[in-house]
Structures are given as C-alpha cells and as structure tokens.
Amino acid sequence: MIWVVRQLRAENIRVTQFDERLRKVTDDLLQSMYASEGMGLAAPQVGINERIMVFNAEAGSKPRSLILSTEKVLINPDITGTSADTELGEEGCLSFPRVFGNVARHTWIDVRYQSITGEERAERFEGNAAVVFQHEYDHLDGVLFIDKLVPQDKTRNRLHLERLIRQYGPDGAI
Numbered sequence: 001m002i003w004v005v006r007q008l009r010a011e012n013i014r015v016t017q018f019d020e021r022l023r024k025v026t027d028d029l030l031q032s033m034y035a036s037e038g039m040g041l042a043a044p045q046v047g048i049n050e051r052i053m054v055f056n057a058e059a060g061s062k063p064r065s066l067i068l069s070t071e072k073v074l075i076n077p078d079i080t081g082t083s084a085d086t087e088l089g090e091e092g093c094l095s096f097p098r099v100f101g102n103v104a105r106h107t108w109i110d111v112r113y114q115s116i117t118g119e120e121r122a123e124r125f126e127g128n129a130a131v132v133f134q135h136e137y138d139h140l141d142g143v144l145f146i147d148k149l150v151p152q153d154k155t156r157n158r159l160h161l162e163r164l165i166r167q168y169g170p171d172g173a174i
C-alpha cells in the first residue's frame with residue numbers, strides 16, 4: 001500500500017469518463033482492499049487523485065464471493081444529508097499501518113453518487129457502512145482519520161506516526 005502524504009492531501013478531481021480505464025481502477029481498488037483485509041479504499045490511497053471509492057462493510061467476515069451484495073463502488077459521491085447523532089468508533093486506515101483510534105461519525109448518511117457506468121444513484125448508509133463511507137469520503141477531500149482522532153488517541157498514536165514519518169519521510173511510501 002502506498003503511503004504518500006502529499007498525494008493523500010492533494011485535490012481529487014471528479015470523474016468524467018466512465019470507460020474501461022475507470023473499471024480497471026475500481027477493480028484494482030477492490031483487489032487491493034480485499035488483499036489488505038481492509039473494508040474500504042479511496043483512489044488517492046493508490047496514487048490516483050480522483051473522486052473514486054470502494055468499500056464493503058462486511059469485508060473480513062466472509063469470503064468475497066459471499067458478500068458481493070454489500071460491495072460498493074462510488075464515483076463522484078456527494079453527501080446530501082446526515083444524522084444529527086454521532087457515535088465514537090475505532091478506526092484504522094490502510095495508509096497508516098498500526099495506527100488505530102476513535103473517531104466520531106454520523107450514524108446514518110444520505111449519499112448521491114454515480115455508478116461505474118455513470119448512472120445517478122441515491123442511497124442511505126447506516127451502521128458500519130455509514131462509518132466506512134465517511135472515512136473513505138474524507139479521503140476524497142484530503143482529510144485523514146488521524147486528523148479526527150479523539151485527543152487521547154492522538155497522543156497514544158503519536159509515537160507510531162512520528163516513526164512512520166522518520167522511516168519514510170513526510171512524503172514517504174511503503
């Protein structure tokens with residue numbers, strides 16, 4: 001997994017071409033996500049600064065063939081509504097190995113996005129899917145979960161983060 005902070009902070013452009021290349025990008029994202037035992041992955045995490053994300057809130061529990069119905073590919077997602085309530089939950093990120101901590105997220109979220117073929121879709125995500133969506137959506141705005149950790153978890157992870165920066169540099173790759 002690439003860890004390039006400059007790329008994670010860069011602007012991500014909207015997708016305009018719903019072509020074979022886009023299908024290849026999303027296939028690669030899904031492959032990498034499952035191979036790394038993650039629940040979601042956003043294009044900037046693999047060096048592609050475009051508004052593309054994939055996730056599967058059931059990933060890790062069962063083989064991929066049994067959880068295809070919860071697999072999501074979202075192109076150009078926009079948030080159209082959120083719950084007033086938020087809940088704290090522990091998160092990690094494939095771009096920050098060994099860093100874990102609590103982040104507050106809306107309990108449900110209404111989303112508009114385009115499918116892999118460019119069709120407009122609207123959907124409400126709840127529970128774990130809402131959490132994973134919000135984490136990946138933040139990536140598309142250059143926001144990282146380490147920015148949002150509750151203060152005690154920021155402190156707890158400081159050594160890990162400093163070690164990653166020492167080892168790979170602020171723009172390092174692993």
Ligand code: CO
Nearest residue numbers: 092093094095
């Ligand atoms: Co992440």
